Amino acid sequence: MRVTVIGTGYVGTVTGACLAYLGHRVTCVDMDQEKIAKLQRGEMPIYEPHLEELLADAAARGGIDFTTELAPAAQASDVIFIAVGTPPRPSGEANLSYLEAAARSIGAAMDGSKFRVVVNKSTVPVGCGNLVETLVREGVREAQPGEEKRVRFGVASNPEFLREGSAIADSLYPDRIVLGAEEECTTKVLRELYAPMTEQTFAPPAYMPRPVAMTSVPLVTTTLTSAEMIKYAANTFLAMKIGFANEAANLCERVGADVKEVMAGIGLDSRIGGKFLSAGLGWGGSCFGKDVQSLLHTAEEYGYQARLLEAALAVNRAQRQVVIQKLQEKLFILKGRTIALLGLAFKPDTDDLRDAPSLQIAERLIQLGARVKAYDPIAMPACKAQHPELMMQYCDSVRDAVLDADAVVLVTEWDEFRHVDLEKIAHLMHQPVLVDGRNLYDPETARNAGFDYTGIGRAARARTNRNSQKGDSQPVNSRAASLEPVAALVDAPHK
Template sequence: MNIAVIGTGYVGLVTGVCLAEIGHSVTCLDIDEEKVSLLNHGRSPIFEEGLEDLLGKNLRRGRLEFTTDYEEGLAGKEVVYLAVGTPETADGSADLTFIEAASRAIAGHLKQNAVIVTKSTVPVGTNQSIKRMIEAELAEPVQIRIVSNPEFLRQGTAVQDTFHGERIVIGSDDPIALELLEEINRPFQLPIVKTDLRSAEMIKYASNAFLAAKISFINEMAHLCAHVGANVDNVAEGMGMDSRIGSKFLQAGLGYGGSCFPKDTNALIAMGRSHDYPMPLLGSVQHVNENQREWLVEMIQARLGSLEGKTIALLGLTFKPNTDDMRESPAIRVAEKLQAAGAMLRGYDPVAVSRARQLMPAEIMLTDNLQEAVQAADCAVIVTDWKQIKDLPLTEYARLLASPLLFDGRNCFALKDAEASEIEYHSIGRPTVNSSRAVTSLASH
């Protein structure tokens, strides 16, 4: 099938490349000329495992191309995917500026009947507004149908999730459009949930908000574990064995970040507010998540006293491993708080140093060499659980640091291993190991 994808961010680029991989002819549109040139040369502007290989492969096959020209990009296309950003506004609601601009561009250049498929995460009712907007501004007398096809991709494993996900959701009030989207997605061989337009829009928000709530729940339990002397790892294991609960997203840590959970939770709260329906549960989810960063800094201060002149190594700067995305990364807030307290910072990340230069405090020393970051620092703080960080033996941390002191914001290491290494090891919701001072947990401050 001939398909256009508007937007080449994380969602649009993965969508376009993977649709080409299953046999469709795909043209991806973006207004960024430099990015389009890069993509046409087979280079991905984002770090996503397996993406660049599939990009190059489908360019060579002639199934995939990139352009900034809407007339060229929409020519002969039966299906047009909208995958542009919907960033957060000051009040937490979704900014639909890019969606509206793309919709107007479609209306001005579409010369044949087409199905418009919204991949972007948009508030309930937006797809109906998109349809009305396009129909009102069509330059040619063509028919459009509208479908909501929300994405459920995890950054770092987006390609894997596209081919091995748990479901594909397609929503429309038009049976013909539903049937067409089902046909397009059949080669993925995944369960397909067909629903009405508004329910599909809501499924995306509800899914992300639920997962965010699960993360904040286990982090709140971690604080209580610290006060009562329990181990949150053991608690999570026992809870997760209950099939009604499940073990996923029960890892205590520094909370969620990235482009989806914070934005979508805020948007759902804003949606409720616009309908005079408060969302107190989600407000609490946000509060717990935001406070995780504060508590980590308080724990470091409680252990070291004054941070003035102390050298602290922040390990992992992206919001999660296997991506270069730093949007809403806990590392940003932690770095700002530590620097404000007088600490001298070093930041390590294997892939995001260039992005970090734009987002982290200017004074931080950045490196993609883990040993260089840790060498002779007064303490190290694990912010993101990259494999490189977990694979460095605790004995090596103890050898490199000026004093063997490690704060683990992701509970990367087993307590018995920390004990054997003789490193002073502070983690979240678990007993402190080899402590020379009475600081029991992140949650106790």
């Protein structure tokens, strides 16, 4: 099939590359000339593992090209995806201006030569499918008066569930594909488009093997409104799940429990599931915050108070302050102290800084008079370019960042940070204080390395001595180790 994808961001580029990999002929369109020029030169405008290889494979299979010219691409296409940004307005409502512009341009470009499907992949409030249909029609009417009846198209909602950092695996091997449309002819086109994916008939790329035992992908076909609601319900549920883990962590600290063990214990319940139960600095990224706010805004429009969603936002807001409180407890005075931040991206394996906890932490520390040094393996150029207001020192390595620091905060759990030599780091610091914002390190190991360690919701094991007096001779470390495989079931707190 001929496919156009409008928007070459984190979603559009990956979607275009995957569809071309499946054998479709894809054109990716963006109004950002610099982004398109980069993609045309084979350079990646975003950091996403294996995207470069996938794009090369996609070019060799179905074929993929990049342009700023929407009209010729849309005219040639059977399916036109809208994958533009829908950022939040200050009121919390989604800014639909990019979506509206894209829909009008599609209408202006379409002719009566064939039936086309316009697919909304951007995350949009309930009702936007209808809005897109209206805007496409208006686009046709304005650009080609009298042609409206000849132009045939259907509108579908096909929400995206990929996670940055594992976007390619999430797209080629998704948990489900959701298609919302009002007419069967529209759904039929998309069924055909996605058939190689739903039936898993394509040869997997060498760098992204198919998960063992995966033979097909469930296809959920529904109405436009339900599809739009599925996306918001999924993201808000995940945000609440992480919020729950954070709330539990704060309670664990008070009662003397370890949140990692508590979440591992509840995650084994199949009704709960172990994923998205990692306590930490609170969620960030381009989706959770904006989607919770957007659904709250929709609820308000319908006169409904969505209390759980309000609480999810409030808990997350408070969680962002926990690191500052912990630093104040350890150092008392932050003025003039040097704090090292390890990680800036909102999660590992991406350069995305949208709503990243690091930004708020750095800003607050600077306000409080601290000197901030930061190191991130990938996101530093993006941070420098997008946040010139943050007066922090960017460092070339973990070593540079921690040198002479009064405390180090683990902000993003990049793999590189997992393997650092904690003892060496502790020796390089002015004061070996470690605030582990992602519970990445084993507290005992960090303390043995010389750190004054504090994680999130990880109380010291005060009860162990009493147990050993009663004849429980199992040492602390081996008891902790015996829980590790269980704790590992609880994955990273991101979308």
